Amino acid sequence: MPIQTVAVMGAGTMGAGIAQVLAQHGFEVRLCENQPEALARARAAIEAQLTRAAERGKIPATLVTESLARLRPAGLEQAASADLVIEAVPEKIELKREIFQQLDRMAPPATLLVSNTSSISITALAAATRRPAQCAGMHFMNPVPVMPLVEIVRGLETSEETIAAVQALAARLGKIPVVVRDFPGFVSNRVLMPMINEAIYCVMEGVAAPEAVDEIMKSGMHHPMGPLALADLIGLDICLDILRVLYRDFADSKYRPCPLLQTMVAAGRLGRKSGRGFYQY
Numbered sequence: 001m002p003i004q005t006v007a008v009m010g011a012g013t014m015g016a017g018i019a020q021v022l023a024q025h026g027f028e029v030r031l032c033e034n035q036p037e038a039l040a041r042a043r044a045a046i047e048a049q050l051t052r053a054a055e056r057g058k059i060p061a062t063l064v065t066e067s068l069a070r071l072r073p074a075g076l077e078q079a080a081s082a083d084l085v086i087e088a089v090p091e092k093i094e095l096k097r098e099i100f101q102q103l104d105r106m107a108p109p110a111t112l113l114v115s116n117t118s119s120i121s122i123t124a125l126a127a128a129t130r131r132p133a134q135c136a137g138m139h140f141m142n143p144v145p146v147m148p149l150v151e152i153v154r155g156l157e158t159s160e161e162t163i164a165a166v167q168a169l170a171a172r173l174g175k176i177p178v179v180v181r182d183f184p185g186f187v188s189n190r191v192l193m194p195m196i197n198e199a200i201y202c203v204m205e206g207v208a209a210p211e212a213v214d215e216i217m218k219s220g221m222h223h224p225m226g227p228l229a230l231a232d233l234i235g236l237d238i239c240l241d242i243l244r245v246l247y248r249d250f251a252d253s254k255y256r257p258c259p260l261l262q263t264m265v266a267a268g269r270l271g272r273k274s275g276r277g278f279y280q281y
Helices: 013-024 036-055 062-069 076-080 093-106 122-126 160-172 188-204 210-221 227-234 236-250 259-266
Strands: 005-009 028-032 071-074 084-087 112-115 135-140 149-154 176-181
Touching: 005 013, 005 076, 013 028, 013 036, 013 062, 013 071, 013 135, 028 036, 028 076, 036 062, 036 071, 062 071, 071 076, 076 093, 084 093, 084 160, 093 112, 093 122, 112 122, 112 160, 122 135, 135 160, 149 160, 160 176, 188 210, 188 227, 188 236, 188 259, 210 227, 227 236, 236 259
Parallel strands: 005 028, 005 084, 028 071, 084 112, 112 135, 149 176
Antiparallel strands: 135 149
């Protein structure tokens, strides 16, 4: 059955970006968020992004109104009745498992359950349901409307039919789907987070200032953005959560979060979303 209706659980940065891209590409989108102010912020952000894109000639002006018309707030029951549900709540396994359990109880048998997790085991989330074959990962990159990659994560029990359906959805969104197996951090964050962590160690140990670290990686390694500016964009709290998952699941000291990162998160310096991280915004 072709996917027409998609629910997105969570209206944070990632959830809003996913909802925007889905609505732009003709899907009926149900955005589920238990905080009304977060839902209002998400809709305003989506409208602003679409309006800017139209003003720059990247999308037709009519697509702004059409996309917003396809985007509707929804409760859990409405979300669960979609053809596919994408969970995009904070990176906490207990929260994600609880949502998967609730969705599994309420959703029709054919509904696919997908997580946008950046590091947590899809197999562990699927085990909270009675439909592990219909669970998979879709790890979108931030910012979702701009970044082309989607990591498609195959859990231990994920069926070939589910993988094919999720790949097809990503392709309909104009994304590049790449299938990976269910290991901590998958490929993207297993490679990226140690680099960010080491860059933070360079700052903590006084090897170089943040600007110097980023300039070396941009000018010397042709990275479009330095690792510390990228960490600020991702959110330092998110980086810390991912590193903790890698450190715990691999039991390898190379993933040990830098003390400076932990201190900055404890101080509320989370990057762009808080106005200050390694840089001020």
